[in-house]
Amino acid sequence: MNIDAKLGLDVFKLDKEPHIVIAQEVCATVCTNRACLYVCPADLYELDDAKRMTVNWEGCLECGTCMICCEPRALTWSYPRSQFGVQYRMS
Amino acid sequence: MEKVECIVVGGGLAGLSAAYGLAGAGAEVMVLERGDYAGAKNVTGGRLYVSPIRGFYPELWEEAPFERPVARELITMMGDGAHTTFELASDHLVAGPPQSYTVVRARLDQWLAEKVGEKGGMVVPGMKVDELLRKDGRIVGIRAGEDEIGADVVVVAEGVLRLLAEPAGLAARPDEKDHALGYKEVIELPAGVIEDRWNLNPGEGAAQLFLGTVTDGMMGGGFLYTNKESISLGVVVGMHAMKADGREIESHQLLERFKELPQIKPLVAGGTVAEYSAHAIPEGGIAKVPRLYGDGYVLAGDAAGLSLNALVTVRGMDFAIASGYHAAQAMLRAKAAGDFSAAGLASYEAALRDSFVLKDLETARAYPQFMEVPRLFRQYPTAVSRLFEDVFTVGPGPTPPLVKKAWRGVKRDFLRPSTLQDAWLARKL
Known part of the structure; x- marks a missing residue:
């Protein structure tokens, strides 16, 4: 089962605004390991054609792993606003 | 205001x-x-x-x-292609009031x-x-x-x-050295199937932990808890370990690989994944409170x-x-x-x-440091499984005596300076 199918099982209430914002300058010039690309359990980070980091924040499980692992602190990371984000039915 | x-x-x-x-x-x-x-x-x-x-x-x-009182505790040591499981089924876990529930x-x-x-x-x-x-x-x-x-x-x-x-x-601010990522799938299975697979009396539950290849040797492990009509199957892996590893294994793939192992597959067969979730876990112990x-x-x-x-x-x-x-x-x-x-x-x-809260954390003061021992998550689980494989093996030729087989395994995998060093660290646990 691929990761998109797994995320498709969860209930998400989508906000219009992202709750994770990447400081592109810091990400591109300071970061050496790009850990977000492999630590995120939802596999939300990827590099676009211009090698800029992007995050598909809509599928965020709100675990905070990317924020904790981002050494140059290039992420402005908050929980989604009230009444948005993942709503676990079991877990 | x-x-x-x-x-x-x-x-x-x-x-x-x-x-x-x-x-x-x-x-x-x-x-x-x-x-x-x-x-x-x-x-x-x-x-x-x-x-x-x-x-x-x-x-x-x-x-x-609650879901189920835990009547069986299982620890599985995973090597490549061989798992060894220790299982406790004890009256004391559920007699009187049960000590734990899923x-x-x-x-x-x-x-x-x-x-x-x-x-x-x-x-x-x-x-x-x-x-x-x-x-x-x-x-x-x-x-x-x-x-x-x-x-x-x-x-x-x-x-x-x-x-x-x-x-x-x-x-x-949470530090990667003191935190792990935990994530899991909730997989639906009928109650009767759960009870058959884990040898449970009706309504009772099992808790199973996995050490070794599940995290590909990184600090952490796998877990499985039986709920009423589902199981929670997941992985915990140290954030620092994921990054230090340098192999850039995508964290979410660990669980998928785990589920595909021939030793695990029958446990989840026929189940329907119902939810996927993740959370950070504080693991710094008393020193970080x-x-x-x-x-x-x-x-x-x-x-x-x-x-x-x-x-x-x-x-x-x-x-x-x-x-x-x-x-x-x-x-x-x-x-x-x-x-x-x-x-x-x-x-x-x-x-x-x-209370038990800070007393137990104090008692466990040495654990976070012990968890840094890399052999804990690859060599030892593999060695345990190899040892049991040796003991149970009957080959085409003559079979060496049991004690000799076991001793050979112990000598090969445990009588090493690094093991003694780890045992010395473990004395504080």
Whole structure:
């Protein structure tokens, strides 16, 4: 089962605004390991054609792993606003 | 600014436990929960050890919506292509009151929120707190969007990430060295199938931990808990280990590979994945627990770093409930004395030091360091499985005597300087 199918099982209430914002300058010039690309359990980070980091924040499980692992602190990371984000039915 | 006696930030087990104690004693308490309902943002492995907390709110645990009492404990050592499982099936696990239960958080937390409501506490879901308000060095309330609410005491039970506590200067930003990523699938299976697969009496449950190839040698392990009509199957892996590893294994692939192993596949066969969830876990131990109180606030649960991975027992929810209980008691004493300063709330930390919470964390002081031993998560589980493979092997030629086979395995994998070094570290566990 691929990761998109797994995320498709969860209930998400989508906000219009992202709750994770990447400081592109810091990400591109300071970061050496790009850990977000492999630590995120939802596999939300990827590099676009211009090698800029992007995050598909809509599928965020709100675990905070990317924020904790981002050494140059290039992420402005908050929980989604009230009444948005993942709503676990079991877990 | 509107004002209440106590605001609880976070309707998880720590926050709700505090609110239940406060409301039960007639204090004015408001729980602010950012999810659509209590438990909407919470993730456990999960199993709750009830024995340590049964004395707190004894009326609750009889009727709590637990999944299954854990009657079987299994530890599986995983090598390449060979697993060895140790299994305890003991009357003592379930005779009298069971010592632990598997749980599903959305059910458990919503139920506890209802209980808080019955005691007269107010639980407000769908309300995210954006800031802890400080004035003259003390916490005086919270801001949620445009709204500011004042309080004599704020119980900061916001969870592991400390998005409020850190900017307010109450606790440090979570560090990758002290945190693990836990994630899991909830896989639906009929109750009868679960009971057949884990040899359970009707209604009873199993807890299984996996060490070794599941994390590809990185600090962590796999877990499996049987719920009523589902299993929670997941992986915990140290954040620092994932990064130090340098192989850039995508974390989510560990679980998928695990499920495909011929030793695991039959356990999940026919199941339907119903949910996928993830959470950060504090694993820094006692050394990373911040000061738990100050002027106008107390820290409880994961926000206070109260969790313990002791390899075979993994705890956090019992600490959360206990810390909530003691936070409520301390707050009530502060109220009686009319002193909500740090001095007035100091009895909270004192009570936790006197209780199993900080005592058990103190006992386990050496664990976080021991977990850094890389051999723990690859060589040893593999060696155990190789040893048992050797012992059980009957080849085409003559078979060496049993003791000789075993001794050969022990010599090969355990009689090494590194093992003695690890054993020396392990003496403190």
